[in-house]
Amino acid sequence: MILKIDFESDLPIYIQLKTQIIEGIAAGVLKEGDPLPSVRQMASDLGINLHTVNKAYTFLKQDGFITVHRQKGVVINSIHGRRVNEDYLARLHKDLSSLAAEAYCRGMNEEEFKNICTELFTKFKSQSPKW
Amino acid sequence: MILKIDFESDLPIYIQLKTQIIEGIAAGVLKEGDPLPSVRQMASDLGINLHTVNKAYTFLKQDGFITVHRQKGVVINSIHGRRVNEDYLARLHKDLSSLAAEAYCRGMNEEEFKNICTELFTKFKSQSPKW
DNA sequence: TATCTGTTATATATAATATATAACAGATAT
DNA sequence: ATATCTGTTATATATTATATATAACAGATA
Numbered sequence A, B: 001m002i003l004k005i006d007f008e009s010d011l012p013i014y015i016q017l018k019t020q021i022i023e024g025i026a027a028g029v030l031k032e033g034d035p036l037p038s039v040r041q042m043a044s045d046l047g048i049n050l051h052t053v054n055k056a057y058t059f060l061k062q063d064g065f066i067t068v069h070r071q072k073g074v075v076i077n078s079i080h081g082r083r084v085n086e087d088y089l090a091r092l093h094k095d096l097s098s099l100a101a102e103a104y105c106r107g108m109n110e111e112e113f114k115n116i117c118t119e120l121f122t123k124f125k126s127q128s129p130k131w
Numbered sequence C: 001t002a003t004c005t006g007t008t009a010t011a012t013a014t015a016a017t018a019t020a021t022a023a024c025a026g027a028t029a030t
Numbered sequence D: 001a002t003a004t005c006t007g008t009t010a011t012a013t014a015t016t017a018t019a020t021a022t023a024a025c026a027g028a029t030a
Helices: A013-026 A039-046 A050-062 A086-105 A110-127 B013-026 B039-046 B050-062 B086-105 B110-127
Strands: A066-069 A073-076 B066-069 B073-076
Touching: A013 A050, A013 A110, A013 B086, A039 A050, A050 A066, A086 A110, A086 B013, A086 B086, A086 B110, A110 B086, A110 B110, B013 B050, B013 B110, B039 B050, B050 B066, B086 B110
Parallel strands: none
Antiparallel strands: A066 A073, B066 B073
16 A cells, blocks of 8 residues: 655644555555554655654554554454444544534535535445445 | 633644634624634633634634734634635545545444534534525 | 734743664564 | 564654743724
């Protein structure tokens, strides 16, 4: 999987990594059982520090997206490792509320907002295998 | 309008301020022409620094949500000051893509995701006046 | 004139982020 | 066994973002 770091972004590198890996899973580029490069390899590839990669992996591990097998490396989990729980729902509602508020303030149509949301979701759904 | 700062949040204070004011406009609590407290008053009310408030106001001003009349204070703009432009659309797509990806990865249903999005948007729509 | 605005400047403190080096323990291949 | 690859942990440092503190300025108002 190809990851791109934007060093000019206001988003921290480890957040960019985490986000792109989740999007990779959603897009079906990363499937259950697929390996991720070691922290050292990934760091070397991207020209960043080992600990920055490790930080991203730690968050992904906490959220159940990956499992770390010592020596086997990092492996993508099945869907069963990463369910919708209360904490996640609360976070999603909060984040979506901010986006909906700004969209509404800027005069965006309800249909348009709904379409963008569903199109993005559907796109992932069509790209990745069922689980 | 009642603003609440979470000093334990991972979100910076000025981002919390900016977000809550935008949500206040979307919810109709803040209407066109309504004044906001001066940077010093707001800072005093919330127990934070004047410059932190000023930073939030500066971003809101840049995005057209408020206008600063020297001496009159800070005033909420009409919708015409804050339209959907290319930069905003790009940002919205990027943010929504992250959220949609994680929701899909966690096994959320397409209907459920759509419903949350539309419910939040509709809620703002029902609370605030037409513009 | 006194007092309220937003704004700007400067300095400092704190926290988050990223890097650098090193070491450890488990696993694998030679 | 030894070398080499894992993730992990520890420590230290540099950089940047965030927040605060103080002060001053210029416009507006009472």
